[in-house]
Amino acid sequence: MMKENKVYFVGAGPGDPDLITVKGLKLLQQADVILYTDSLIHPSLLDRVKKGAKTIKTAGLTLEQQIEMIVEEVQKGSLVVRLHTGDPSIFSTTSEQMRRLQREGIDYEIIPGVSSVFAAAAQIKAELTIPELTQTLIITRIEGRTPVPEKEKLRELARHHSTLALFLSSSFIEKVVEELRFAGWAEDTPIVVVYRATWEDQKMIQSTLAKVVEELKKENIHSHAMILAGNVFQNHLDIDKNRSKLYDGRFSHGYRKGE
Ligand SMILES: C[S@@+](CC[C@H](N)C(=O)[O-])C[C@H]1O[C@@H](n2cnc3c(N)ncnc32)[C@H](O)[C@@H]1O
The missing domain is CATH 3.30.950.10 (Tetrapyrrole methylase, C-terminal domain)
Known part of the structure; x- marks a missing residue:
């Protein structure tokens, strides 16, 4: 992958390391620097980073310290991944990071993940x-x-x-x-x-x-x-009630004519 002036926010999924997307995993494997939320990311995901990659736990850092590190690494030409638990769009602090990166003139891309x-x-x-x-x-x-x-x-x-x-x-x-x-x-x-x-x-x-x-x-x-x-x-939902129109034989739609 070409080095870009860009940060990748990657959704790591809920825990099971196989629940990261293929795209997210590829980026993780190519990254030079990975910042991650320690308590919520499965440790075996970090085993998949390339040899020599720098992994940084974010729990003990302030927002400003994280941004400073990201900016410095991106300016050096490093491929930076910011790994977030679940999906990065929900309760993830990504908005405050993106606004600061924008101010620094650094582009970013978001790779979604499986939310908890x-x-x-x-x-x-x-x-x-x-x-x-x-x-x-x-x-x-x-x-x-x-x-x-x-x-x-x-x-x-x-x-x-x-x-x-x-x-x-x-x-x-x-x-x-x-x-x-x-x-x-x-x-x-x-x-x-x-x-x-x-x-x-x-x-x-x-x-x-x-x-x-x-x-x-x-x-x-x-x-x-x-x-x-x-x-x-509820675990006692009636088998014939609350069913969809999509697969109801009496219901016509663009792909099927009803009885
Ligand atoms: C800071 S939020 C991050 C949410 C994350 N962005 C997501 O999409 O799942 C952390 C909260 O998400 C929920 N959470 C995250 N991972 C979880 C998991 N594996 N099982 C259950 N809840 C989880 C819990 O409510 C936890 O307090």
């Missing part, structure tokens, strides 16, 4: 949108130390009763439950929590609004977990 929300759904073998139940997925977080805009408080978003994917929220599970109750969610609404989805020590809790606090406590889960909530996670 989709990895968690795959682990529980669920579809997040089901006809007539919900056609909407809300990706959000509960307010913690990072404030959430007033109109996006969980109790407001939850009023839609669509599927919810809550990042960065397992340490506030009591508050999550309180907000969902406030929004009128029934006590038996399914809540699934996937801790470290696709890692070797993954845990999966299939619970309900009434029981999830107690069950997370019992499993000692308070970080690195995806909370998925909503009626799509």
Whole structure:
């Protein structure tokens, strides 16, 4: 690959090192310098970098220190990869990095990754949108130390009763439950929590609004977990109800005539 005046933001996927894209892996293998979020990137992904490549953990660095390193390396002609967990577009600090790189006149490209929300759904073998139940997925977080805009408080978003994917929220599970109750969610609404989805020590809790606090406590889960909530996670959905029009024999569309 030609050396460019460019940084590559690469989505590493949720954990399992085979869940990085082919494009992301190729860049990782060619990179001279890799900056990565240590706690969330599987160590065996770093085994795949080329001999002599510089790997830099970002947890102990400020944004400014990271940008300074990236700028210096790009100006030297190094191929720089900034490896982010899951997909770089969700809760990833990429926007603040991109704005600073732009100011420095450095170009960047983003290689998407498998977000933990989709990895968690795959682990529980669920579809997040089901006809007539919900056609909407809300990706959000509960307010913690990072404030959430007033109109996006969980109790407001939850009023839609669509599927919810809550990042960065397992340490506030009591508050999550309180907000969902406030929004009128029934006590038996399914809540699934996937801790470290696709890692070797993954845990999966299939619970309900009434029981999830107690069950997370019992499993000692308070970080690195995806909370998925909503009626799509019921395990007794009627086989003939809530089916798509696409494959309904009575329904015509551009590729098939209905009965
Ligand atoms: C800083 S955010 C990064 C999200 C990432 N960009 C993504 O698309 O998955 C970290 C949060 O994502 C969720 N998360 C990341 N990886 C996870 C995994 N393997 N299993 C469950 N949740 C995960 C957790 O809620 C965690 O607190």
